[in-house]
Amino acid sequence: MKSRNLIILIALICSMQTSMKAQNPIIKDIFTADPAPIVYKNTVYLYTGHDTATVKDTNYKMPDWHVFSSQNMVDWKDHGTLLSPKTFAWAEGDAYAAQCIQRDGKFYWYVSTGHKKNAESGGGMAIGVAVSDSPTGPFKDAIGKALITNEMTKDKKHGWDDIDPTVFVDDDGQAYLFWGNGSCKSVKLKKNMTELDGPITVLDIKNYIEGPWVYKRKGNYYLVYAGVGTKPEMIEYSMAKSLQGPWEYKGIIQENVPNSFTTHPGIVDFKGKSYFFYHNGTLSTGGSYRRSICIDYMHYNQDGTIQKIIQTTEGVAAVGKR
Template sequence: MLKQSLGALALAVTATCAHAGNPLFKDIFTADPFALVDNGRVYLYVGKDDAAEGAPTYVMNEWRVYSSCDMKSWQDHGSPLNVQAFRWAKKDAWASDITKRNGKYYMYVTLAHNTVPGKAIGIAVSDSPTGPFRDALGKALITNDMTKETNISWDDIDPAVFVDDDGQAWLYWGNRVLKYAKLKANMLELDGPIHTQGVDKFEEAPYLHKHAGTYYLSWARDLPEEIAYATGPGATGPWTYRGVIMSKNTGVHTIHQAFVDFNGKSYIFYHNAKLPTGNDYRRSVAVEEVRYQPDGTIAFVDQTAEGPAANPGPGCK
C-alpha cells in the first residue's frame, strides 16, 4: 500500500500544471531551452541551474521537460535525462537540442568529457518525448580534440539539430566559431567533414529553423549576448545578415534561443535572470510570440512578463 501511495503521489507531482507568465517556471532555475512540437503539444526541454546563491560557476546535473497544448499551461514531466546516463562524461548538463525521426526522439547534448579535456557532444535516444532517454552511442559524437579552430576548451557546445524537407539532417554547434556537419540517416554519425561558418560577432547558441520556405540561422551575438539572425535559401546558406531581434539581458550574460511554430503562430524561447536571486548561474526560461514581416524578416521581440496569449489546439483541455 505504501508503494502504491508513493507511486500515486509521484504521478500527481508529475501531472502538476503551471499557469505561466514569464519566467515560465517559478519554482526552479532553468536555462538553455530547446523545444519540439509533437502530436499537438509543445515539449520544452531545459537545463536545471542548481548553483547556490553567490556560487561562482554553473552547476547543472540534469535536463527537465515540460509540455503544453496551449503555450500557457505547462505540465511538468520531471527529468528525462541526467549526466549519470553517460559513462564517458563527468558533469555539466549544458545546452542541447532534440528532434524526432522514425518514431524515436534524439537529444544532442553538451557535457564535460571524462578523459578528453573540454566539452563534448553526445546523443541520447528515447521512444517517448518525455523519456527516459539513454546514451545512444556509449561515447561522445564530438570531442574537443576533433576541432582546432580555437584554443578554448568549451568551443564544442550548444548543439542544434535540423532535419530538412529532403530528410537530410544537420548538426550545428560552437562557441566563438560556428561549426556544422551533415548527419547520417541513423542520426548517430557525422556524414562528412566538419565545416565552419562566419557570422557577425558569433558567440554561441546557433539555431536553424525554417519558416514559409526560408531558412533562418540565429545565434547569440557578442557578450553580453543578444539574439541575431540571418536568412538563406538552404541549410548552409549563403546567409544574409538581418540584424538583432532580442536585446541583451540584465543580470545574466547569456540568452540562448529556440524557435517553434505551433497552432498557426510562431514562438521564441530564451532565458533571462528575472526570478529573485537570479544571475549568470541561476537563470529562468521564458517565451514570446514571434511575428514575421511580409518580406520574411522577423520583427524585433520584446521580453515581457505576460508572455504570449493562450493558443489552444484541437483537443486541448
C-alpha cells in the same frame, strides 16, 4: 439573490486577475535555462537545462536536463529529470545546452557536457546523443561514446568550443548538426542520426558566439544565435537560401535580457502562432547562474525577416483549452 450575484462577481474578478498575472518566467519552482522546444502530437515539449548554483556562486552548476510539456503554451507539466551527464559513461561535468528532435518514431536528444580524460579524449566539452521511443523517455546513450569531441575541431583552442548543439532535418531528409562557442560549426548526419556523414565545416557567421538555433520557414533558412557584438549577449540572426550558405547577416532581434549575462533562443510554430523562447534572471533570487525560461511572440515581415522580440512579463496567451 444579491449575495449570490456578489459572489459570482468576486469570482470573475479573481479569475481575471489570475489570467492577467505575469506568465514570464513560465517555470517558477526551479531555475531553468537553454530552452529547446519541439511540437509533437499537438503538444509542445520543452527541453531545458537546470541551474542549481547558489546566490553566492560565481559559476554555473547544471546537474541535469528537464522536460516540460504544454498543450496551450501557458500550463506546463514538469516531467522531471529525464537525462543527466551520468547517463553517458564517457561524460562528466555540467549539463550544458541541448536539443531534442523527433525522426522516424524516435527522439534524439543532443547534449553538450564535459568529456572524461581517457585514451579517446583529452577532455574538454563534447556533444553526445541520447535516444528514446517517447518524448519523455526513458532516454539512453545512443552510441556509447561522444558524437563530437574537442579533438575533432581545431579552429578554436579553448576546451569549451564544442557546445550548444542544434539539429535540423531538411526537406530532402538530410540531417545537419550545428554547434559551437566562438565559431559556428556544421556537419551532415546520417539517417540514423547518430553518425557523421562528411567533414566538419566552420561557417562564416557575423557576430556569432554560441547557442545556435536552425530552422526553415517559407523557403528561407534561419540561423539564430547569441551574438558577440555586445555584452551581455543579444540574439542575432542570419538567413540563407541553402544550409550551405552563404549566410546573410540580418541583425539583432532580442536586446539584453534582465539580470543575466547570457540568453539562448528556441523557436517553434504552434497552432498558427510563432513563439520565441529564451531565458533571463528575473525570478526571485535569480541571476546569470540562476536563470529562468520565458516565452514571447515572434513576428515576421513580408520578406521573411524577423521583427524585434518584445520582452514582456505577461508572456503569451493560452491557445486552446485550459
